[in-house]
Amino acid sequence: MELSLDDVRDLIAEVGRLDISGLDLAVGDVRLSVHKTRPGPAERTGTDPVPAVLDERAAAAPVATVTVEAGRTSDGDDLDEWLARERAGEVLIVRAPMVGVFYRAEKPGATPFVSEGDAVTADTTTGIIEVMKLFHSVRAGVDGVVARIFCEDAEAVGFDQPVLAIELRR
């Protein structure tokens, strides 16, 4: 069984409607936790970012976090294959230069900086990482083509975690 973005949205809405405090669910590689909680300062979570200014309605809105097991992409790709291709010199794996939240686009809903299949140069911004409200660009580092993107928008990434794979120009 797989969890689509629509499923996540539906689950969040359900928790909001029902008289339950929350729901913890594990499906394959994905763990979803949806809980009604007091709002904190701006949190970017899962696929439903909570705005910085919260009104009465939003105060009761459930907060969702979606985490994906490190080492696997969200559609179940095996990272080991890509690491092997990197060792063979075919691709470069771009890794998170610091721990934080990885964003694929400048703001929610905007066009991602890069998508699979895009040509990039060493200076191309492939994403941004937020560390306590400070934003850092993640550059491609090499010329090539984006072969695989391992992270979702607004995903927590650890230091050195693979973020994307770039097929090197020969």
Place this chain on the structure above:
Amino acid sequence: MRRVFVANRGEVAVRIVRACHALGLQAVVGHSLADADSLAVRMADSAICVGPAPASRSYLDRAAVLSAAVATGCDAVHPGYGFLAEDPDFAEGVVSAGLVFVGPPPHVVRLMGDKTAAKGMASQAGLPVLESGPATEDRSAINLAGLRFPVLIKAAAGGGGRGIRRVGTAEDFSAAFHEATAEALAAFGDGRVYVETLVTRARHVEVQVLADHHGTVVHLGDRECSVQRRHQKVLEEAPAPVPNEVHERLGRWAVDLCKHVGYRNAGTVEFLYDDATGECWFIEMNPRLQVEHGVTELVTGIDIVANQLAIATGAELEFDQVDVTERGHAVEWRITCEDPERGFLPSPGVVTEWRAALIERSRVDSHCFDGYVVPPFYDSLLAKVMAHGSDRTEAIARLDRALAGLRLEGVATNRGLGRRILAAEEFRSAAVHTRWLDDLMKDAS
């Protein structure tokens, strides 16, 4: 509180994960690249890499640790001991980010972290303190404070035995001043040091406290930690083998100090005790969990880490001072990968075999396992081996059996030193003081 970020490593990270799970809380471990396959990471609900191996870029990186806690959806941060546990800026950052800091309020962390300010507060609260003054290179402070040699130079910004130097005579002062300053700067990012009267034959006795956010402050009895190698504790016991009157005095003073500064959560108030004169002096307070907290847990039956988490959620302490009872005696030896054949040089490597002995009433807190690679970037603590007995003699005997039966191969350890100390007549008759072990080892070499 649902999900706690464990901002630490090694055995204390394992300890905190255990306490979280015992309370039905999720634990997320923030680890460095070098600790990616550690026991705490394996036990946690999830983990995130906060930085490369060097502590300054991982466990000590406030922004990295904080952003990891926020990014993983945690609502609380437990800082453990060491690293950022006594960093008031970190505590403030946690609170500003809307998370709960499992410890005292940031301003109290700041107050107690400044050792000279803490002495001032202790004095105000009626605790006796040693004469001291700021240290400057030209020794002028010593005359100002009315002190006479020998004196102690101590770091103002932190404890844990770092940034301390004994100075026998005026000639030795300059070198000691520079060493202490450099060490303090490296350990705490703050090279300020102060000068204090040296009590030549002192025992280190400390009191464990717990305070909730509803006005309850209790102490959980004391511990003696006089067996130290170069100001680092290696053997601790609870309760301290001191007269009842001393227990009562220290316990009362510890609670008085906590009430005076508005202390919350767990902490330890440290004293020096001169058993020849019966005098005691406050030396410092550690506003955090202590490494040796386990011996207090063994004699009181109270889970200190679980209480830290409960207090942090706003819960009331479930017991009063009258409910705190101590049964029997507990002793702990800190097993480190220091090689006795090479002057106790930290000697990391691979723990090829690890198995704790199954001794009645013993407890081993460790992050080791078969095949564990001890990283060279952090301290050398491998395990805390503890034993409880109905009296001190029984506890000592059990700890010795636990040390003898511990299977630990692959790295050199200080286990033999532990057994020697447990067998030593002065230790068995509780006639040790803080210089005892250093003197013993100097004589032996």
